[in-house]
Amino acid sequence: MLELSNLSVKVGSKPILKRLSLHIRKGEIAVLMGPNGSGKSTLAHAIAGNPNFTVGRNGNILFEGKSIKNLPPEKRAKLGIFLSFQNPLPLPGVSVLDLLRLAREGKEDPLTLRTRAKAYAKELGIDESLLFRSIHDGFSGGEKKKVEALQAGILAPKLLILDEIDSGADVDALRKIARFLGKHRTKESSILIITHSTRILRYLKPDRVFVMREGAIARSGTSVLATEIEKKGFENI
Ligand SMILES: Nc1ncnc2c1ncn2[C@@H]1O[C@H](COP(=O)(O)OP(=O)(O)O)[C@@H](O)[C@H]1O
Ligand SMILES: [Mg+2]
Numbered sequence: 551m552l553e554l555s556n557l558s559v560k561v562g563s564k565p566i567l568k569r570l571s572l573h574i575r576k577g578e579i580a581v582l583m584g585p586n587g588s589g590k591s592t593l594a595h596a597i598a599g600n601p602n603f604t605v606g607r608n609g610n611i612l613f614e615g616k617s618i619k620n621l622p623p624e625k626r627a628k629l630g631i632f633l634s635f636q637n638p639l640p641l642p643g644v645s646v647l648d649l650l651r652l653a654r655e656g657k658e659d660p661l662t663l664r665t666r667a668k669a670y671a672k673e674l675g676i677d678e679s680l681l682f683r684s685i686h687d688g689f690s691g692g693e694k695k696k697v698e699a700l701q702a703g704i705l706a707p708k709l710l711i712l713d714e715i716d717s718g719a720d721v722d723a724l725r726k727i728a729r730f731l732g733k734h735r736t737k738e739s740s741i742l743i744i745t746h747s748t749r750i751l752r753y754l755k756p757d758r759v760f761v762m763r764e765g766a767i768a769r770s771g772t773s774v775l776a777t778e779i780e781k782k783g784f785e786n787i
Contacts, residue, residue, distance in 0.1 A: 552573070552597070552740065554570060554572045554612075557611065559592055559593070559596045569609070574740050575740065578740050579740070580759070580760065581758070582745075583779060585746060585784045588763050594711050596611070598631060599621060614708070635713055640685065640686040645684060646680060647663075647681045649701070650701065653705055668681065674727065676697070695723065696719075699731055703731070710740070711744065724753075741754070759776045761779065769787060
């Protein structure tokens with residue numbers, strides 16, 4: 551599904567990712583863990599195609615066997631990649647439903663979409679009035695993360711990247727978000743959970759765990775590795 555090879559990424563002139571390789575298979579839940587500043591969000595932005603992150607010439611990003619390295623972010627989104635941001639930015643004047651309508655144009659009629667969004671809001675325990683407000687504008691930390699999950703549920707991407715969907719969400723919010731994502735994912739879709747804590751893994755069991763340190767994958771393994779991190783911390787892994 552997603553194959554990163556030899557990926558080096560710079561922000562401006564600052565090298566952040568260093569020849570990183572990683573493979574996520576179809577239908578898999580993978581988790582990328584690592585201390586603050588290890589480059590996790592940079593990796594997410596590079597996959598999504600954020601132009602502020604420059605990918606080195608020798609590295610590649612394959613999605614379903616094709617290189618997406620030179621595609622703009624909107625084309626990557628069209629192929630089925632959705633990134634939920636660590637710090638989602640407000641878009642004043644654009645409601646949650648507006649954004650969903652745009653993304654689903656031609657795929658779902660507006661009434662069905664609205665009904666589905668309302669049902670999902672209920673599942674996530676957020677007031678449906680949020681759907682009509684400017685996205686992320688004045689939303690609480692938990693509401694932001696729930697709305698990110700709601701978008702993921704509606705869009706049903708092939709690859710869902712969750713950059714710290716757990717930060718800013720309290721225990722109940724996190725449980726609701728994780729169960730919601732687990733319930734609405736299809737067998738063919740893959741999820742990359744990016745986190746520095748193992749909290750969310752109680753509800754979404756990872757098939758594969760990657761540990762990042764200083765811009766490269768330092769360790770990879772099964773969910774046992776996540777348990778080890780919980781006990782020992784990143785420094786002793
Ligand atoms: N826009 C930017 N400008 C300069 N440095 C950046 C920028 N974005 C990220 N970095 C740096 O890259 C490193 C990795 O950051 P990040 O990918 O956000 O780490 P993580 O998500 O693992 O906490 C940090 O040292 C951070 O300061
Ligand atoms: Mg980050």
